[in-house]
Amino acid sequence: MKKASSLSELGFDAEGASSGFFRPVADGGSTPTSHRRRLTKISVIGAGNVGMAIAQTILTRDMADEIALVDAVPDKLRGEMLDLQHAAAFLPRVRLVSDTDLAVTRGSDLAIVTAGARQIPGESRLNLLQRNVALFRKIVPALAEHSPEALLLIVSNPVDVLTYVAWKLSGFPASRVIGSGTNLDSSRFRFLLAEHLQVNAQDVQAYMVGEHGDSSVAIWSSMSVAGMPVLKSLRESHQSFDEEALEGIRRAVVDSAYEVISLKGYTSWAIGYSVASLAASLLRDQHRIHPVSVLASGFHGIPQDHEVFLSLPARLGRAGVLGVAEMELTEEEARRLRRSAKTLWENCQLLDL
Numbered sequence: 541m542k543k544a545s546s547l548s549e550l551g552f553d554a555e556g557a558s559s560g561f562f563r564p565v566a567d568g569g570s571t572p573t574s575h576r577r578r579l580t581k582i583s584v585i586g587a588g589n590v591g592m593a594i595a596q597t598i599l600t601r602d603m604a605d606e607i608a609l610v611d612a613v614p615d616k617l618r619g620e621m622l623d624l625q626h627a628a629a630f631l632p633r634v635r636l637v638s639d640t641d642l643a644v645t646r647g648s649d650l651a652i653v654t655a656g657a658r659q660i661p662g663e664s665r666l667n668l669l670q671r672n673v674a675l676f677r678k679i680v681p682a683l684a685e686h687s688p689e690a691l692l693l694i695v696s697n698p699v700d701v702l703t704y705v706a707w708k709l710s711g712f713p714a715s716r717v718i719g720s721g722t723n724l725d726s727s728r729f730r731f732l733l734a735e736h737l738q739v740n741a742q743d744v745q746a747y748m749v750g751e752h753g754d755s756s757v758a759i760w761s762s763m764s765v766a767g768m769p770v771l772k773s774l775r776e777s778h779q780s781f782d783e784e785a786l787e788g789i790r791r792a793v794v795d796s797a798y799e800v801i802s803l804k805g806y807t808s809w810a811i812g813y814s815v816a817s818l819a820a821s822l823l824r825d826q827h828r829i830h831p832v833s834v835l836a837s838g839f840h841g842i843p844q845d846h847e848v849f850l851s852l853p854a855r856l857g858r859a860g861v862l863g864v865a866e867m868e869l870t871e872e873e874a875r876r877l878r879r880s881a882k883t884l885w886e887n888c889q890l891l892d893l
């Protein structure tokens with residue numbers, strides 16, 4: 541049975557209650573239009589492990605005035621909404637709404653899509669494609685209709701191909717359709733490098749690019765700590781340079797999700813922080829550089845007519861993707877990136893969009 545969760549649902553008159561409790565000052569008027577701030581609305585579609593980790597991280601980072609949650613399972617959805625609402629006394633004030641109907645997302649500034657099937661232990665991300673494309677055909681056109689000016693941030697897997705699908709189905713410009721991509725892989729990479737080098741992960745600048753998945757590419761050539769190019773310093777100081785350890789780290793990054801999924805069934809916390817950091821860079825117009833899935837045609841020798849989305853370091857702001865960094869890659873890195881692009885493009889071509 542649906543129970544009331546707000547005082548107005550319980551029969552209290554919210555207007556009456558507030559006017560009785562607080563009186564306006566003697567000559568109090570309304571807020572001048574020039575002082576009114578535009579409210580920020582974020583929608584999270586899919587209130588599963590990932591959607592809820594993202595929603596709760598966004599809540600703690602105080603970047604939305606309204607968060608709309610959407611899921612296909614009404615009881616679970618309402619339970620998740622209430623559970624978050626009950627933390628109100630510890631959080632910035634946010635209007636939290638939920639519905640199975642995508643109309644609740646109307647007027648979103650940012651719509652984050654996490655709905656869909658997830659991997660079972662050992663399954664690849666690309667294996668989820670057909671199931672999640674079917675879902676996207678229902679979700680994306682409705683999202684675009686309700687929020688024609690929104691930024692779309694895709695998280696569901698396989699994220700790169702689904703970002704391409706969302707771009708096609710939404711009709712939005714590519715600058716407003718972004719996949720969370722290797723922002724997460726790069727964080728895993730930085731964590732493992734930091735452990736290896738005994739420094740803080742925030743001081744490690746290192747990117748994984750390409751597919752968020754098995755063909756992702758570690759960019760060793762530009763890796764730096766405190767501005768120092770790590771491989772060059774090691775070579776110049778004739779210190780032992782352990783190729784095997786580096787390859788072990790790259791392998792560990794690629795295997796990370798498989799390991800977590802085999803241990804706890806799904807991944808959630810790291811992707812929650814990863815996506816919240818993207819949301820902050822976008823909505824607060826931070827111009828920060830994140831490796832995210834963007835339209836990569838023409839970059840690093842990827843053919844111009846291959847409309848493939850994969851991760852490259854991109855400058856993010858309120859308008860979405862403001863630009864993509866022209867990284868200097870070694871020949872081997874560029875070759876691996878093109879191979880990653882080929883795998884993804886072959887998958888995109890299987891789709892009838």
Ligand SMILES: NC(=O)C1=CN([C@@H]2O[C@H](COP(=O)(O)OP(=O)(O)OC[C@H]3O[C@@H](n4cnc5c(N)ncnc54)[C@H](O)[C@@H]3O)[C@@H](O)[C@H]2O)C=CC1
Nearest residue numbers: 586587588589590611612655656657658695696697806811
């Ligand atoms: N890009 C990335 O780095 C990551 C992506 N993922 C992906 O995120 C997705 C979600 O993973 P989890 O949250 O663990 O799965 P989950 O199974 O916990 O949640 C998926 C949710 O989608 C909902 N859903 C299904 N159809 C829907 C519809 N038509 N409208 C609204 N909601 C609908 C389900 O009811 C469920 O609550 C998966 O595809 C997973 O592979 C997960 C971790 C990292």
Ligand SMILES: CC(=O)C(=O)O
Nearest residue numbers: 665697724797807811
């Ligand atoms: C599941 C997934 O894509 C990840 O955790 O990387």
